[in-house]
Amino acid sequence: MTVQTESYVMLSVVLFTLGAMGVLLRRNAILVFMSIELMLNAANLSLAAFAAHWGQQTGQLFVFFVITVAAAEVAVGLALIVAIFRTKRSINIDELHEMKG
Amino acid sequence: MTDVWLFIIAGAIAVAAAVMMLLSENAVHAALFLIVTMLSIAFLFLMLNSPFLAMIQITVYAGAIMVLFIFVIMLLGAEQLKSADPGEPKRRFRWFTPVALALALALLFTVGLATIQGNIDANPAPLPNPLVRAVNTANSGAIDVYVGSVLVAEDVAFANESDFAELPAGEYVISVRPSGGGEVTQTVTLRDGEVVNILAYGTEVMPLVAIVPQDLAPVVNPTETRITLFNGLATGSITVAELFSYDAANDAYFNIVASDVAPSSSTEFVEPSGVANWVFLSGGTSPEFEFAQLASTTLSPEHSNLIVVATEIITDVNAMRTAPLMFATAAEPMYGSPRSIGFALFTTFLLPFQVLALLLLAAMVGVIVLAHRELKPIRKIQQRRKVSRPLTDVITSQVGADVMTDLPQLPQPTPEPSPSGD
Numbered sequence: 440m441t442v443q444t445e446s447y448v449m450l451s452v453v454l455f456t457l458g459a460m461g462v463l464l465r466r467n468a469i470l471v472f473m474s475i476e477l478m479l480n481a482a483n484l485s486l487a488a489f490a491a492h493w494g495q496q497t498g499q500l501f502v503f504f505v506i507t508v509a510a511a512e513v514a515v516g517l518a519l520i521v522a523i524f525r526t527k528r529s530i531n532i533d534e535l536h537e538m539k540g
Numbered sequence: 541m542t543d544v545w546l547f548i549i550a551g552a553i554a555v556a557a558a559v560m561m562l563l564s565e566n567a568v569h570a571a572l573f574l575i576v577t578m579l580s581i582a583f584l585f586l587m588l589n590s591p592f593l594a595m596i597q598i599t600v601y602a603g604a605i606m607v608l609f610i611f612v613i614m615l616l617g618a619e620q621l622k623s624a625d626p627g628e629p630k631r632r633f634r635w636f637t638p639v640a641l642a643l644a645l646a647l648l649f650t651v652g653l654a655t656i657q658g659n660i661d662a663n664p665a666p667l668p669n670p671l672v673r674a675v676n677t678a679n680s681g682a683i684d685v686y687v688g689s690v691l692v693a694e695d696v697a698f699a700n701e702s703d704f705a706e707l708p709a710g711e712y713v714i715s716v717r718p719s720g721g722g723e724v725t726q727t728v729t730l731r732d733g734e735v736v737n738i739l740a741y742g743t744e745v746m747p748l749v750a751i752v753p754q755d756l757a758p759v760v761n762p763t764e765t766r767i768t769l770f771n772g773l774a775t776g777s778i779t780v781a782e783l784f785s786y787d788a789a790n791d792a793y794f795n796i797v798a799s800d801v802a803p804s805s806s807t808e809f810v811e812p813s814g815v816a817n818w819v820f821l822s823g824g825t826s827p828e829f830e831f832a833q834l835a836s837t838t839l840s841p842e843h844s845n846l847i848v849v850a851t852e853i854i855t856d857v858n859a860m861r862t863a864p865l866m867f868a869t870a871a872e873p874m875y876g877s878p879r880s881i882g883f884a885l886f887t888t889f890l891l892p893f894q895v896l897a898l899l900l901l902a903a904m905v906g907v908i909v910l911a912h913r914e915l916k917p918i919r920k921i922q923q924r925r926k927v928s929r930p931l932t933d934v935i936t937s938q939v940g941a942d943v944m945t946d947l948p949q950l951p952q953p954t955p956e957p958s959p960s961g962d
Contacts, residue, residue: 442547442587443661449652450551450584454577456648457558463640469567469613473574476605477558480581483597490876491588493665499590499876500889506593506600507896511903513605517612518910524616525913 447488454481468520468530472513479509546587554580566620567613571606578602590876667733671704671756674716677772677850677865678740678747681719685738687730688712692738695719698852701867704735716740716749724749741772741804743851743860752806756844758874765813765839766871769798770806772850773862776822777802783817783833793821813841820849820864834864843868 458481461474483502490498524530557576564570582597613619674685674693685693685702693702709732716724716738726749730736735754740747754768771778777800785795797818801807816839820832832849839845846867853860873880885893 442543445655445660446547446551447584447588448655448660450554452648452651452655453555454558454581455651456644457555457562459647460640460644461562463644464637465562467567467618469609469616469618470570473561473570473609476601477561477574477577480578480601483593484581484584487585487588487590487593490590492660494875495665496875496880496884499593499881500884502590502593503596503881503885504892504896506596508899510600510605511900513608515903515906515910517608518907521612521616522910524618530616530618 444488444492448485451481451485451488454478454484466531466533468523468532468535469517471532472516472520476509476513479505543587547584550580550583550587553577554584568610568619571609571613574609575602575606578606588876592876592878592881595878667731669706670709670730670732670734670736672707672730672736672738673702673704675701675737675739675752675846675848675867676747677848678718679743679851679853680740680745680747683719683740683747684717685740686715686717687738699850699865701737701846701869714738714749714751716747718747720745722746726751737846739770739772739848741770741848741850742774743853748804750804750806752846754844754846754869755808756869756871758871759810759841762841763813764810765841766808766844767811767839768806768808768844768846769801770846770848771801771803772848773803774851775803778849779821779823780818781821783819783835793819811839813839815839818864820862832862832864834866837866840868842871842873844871845869 455478458474458476458478461477462471465471465474483505486498486502486505490496490502520530523535527534554577557573557580561570561573561577564573578597578601582594582602585591585594585597672687672692674683674696676683676696676698679698682695682697683693684691684695687705687707690705690707692705692707696702707730709730711727711729714726714728716726718740722745724740724746728736728751735756737752737754739750739752741750742748750770750772752768752770755766757766759766769780779793779799779801780797781793782795782797785793787794797811798807798809816834816837818834818837819830820834821830822828834847846869848865848867849862850865851860851862873883
């Protein structure tokens, strides 16, 4: 008996929800970032599961692209966090409520 | 059943580590828990037949990206997530927590319900269209092959094959037309996912036509090769054995590759790849005589081989000989392997790949712009030299080197005569 695609999708949904909760509830910018990574991973898992289900590689290539874009996004995001930390001396996102630099 | 247990264990580890990441007070611990989640997702990728993705998940995600995270955490000294002064629990959005929880649970419920209602596993994957090609092993000149009204192959000479043509599934009338004129027709039903050779064979004026299915799927074991053997002789079944496996005591071949292939029929089997030395023997279970050899032929695991035992008429001397004709076709690359992903990246997905490269370049420039700190020009501290130079050096530098020699010398104290001089 093999694992059903449905199980993979359900696992991916659970991980995505955990990531979304992290984004909404945590106040530390780095933690928020890690939660976004978790959400991307969950989406990747469901893409790979559907690729295996349909026997098509396109899903896997999309996972490849997502991982690459995530790497770029992390680099830019962490640079932003460092820049914010320099001006505010804090990375608590509750304190980032003014648009003035 | 093992699959299910592995999935449950890996999934449970992933979810537990994700929850621990959300609850941990230390940012470094959170990053380490996220690495555990990513590693178990890499394991799930392996279970989903995507070894390449599993590898880049481990190297890029769990490796490079998380190193970056931990580096920034330690750089900012932000590992303690609690704020420094304990008497400051004032959060700007106190109403936010229950709303966020409710939203997240609503998301979980909705998507979960959609997944269960969607009944994904009831819809199996569609098969690709059938592939057709023409193979000519008949001694009646080059052939043209029509499937229905479509010209699939034109002017295929003896011992040659055409490229594969993709056709929609259905019932077709195949028409094989040798160059000398005339036509041989046959009805065939092509189903989705099939790979079919239209094989012309025989020594008569008009060729015989056989429909030989072939398996182009990759072999599971990379040291094996798929072989489809077709017996194109008019009479007599054939047996294939290893050349050096003749046992003189028992008068028998002990290493038989394929036995008793009836005329005009085919058989499929998997053989170890490498050099094949085969003899083709007539007869079934008790082979009688050897009529052809296939010596030092390399079988590659990346190919699916069609071997047709055919009779060739050598017109110069008006003689006949029997020869195994081999047609090696590139097998489909293994699903999800680095090779097949790389192939797709360089063909279908070349443009997205280039766009991605541009995006990465833009990200690089963005990082530099964001993290660049404007350095204030440091004022040079004008400082008087504390150590004064000897006076003679100053004079030398101002007047010139040759003045040095004319300088009046101070009277030097005469050295005392050494006691050894006496």
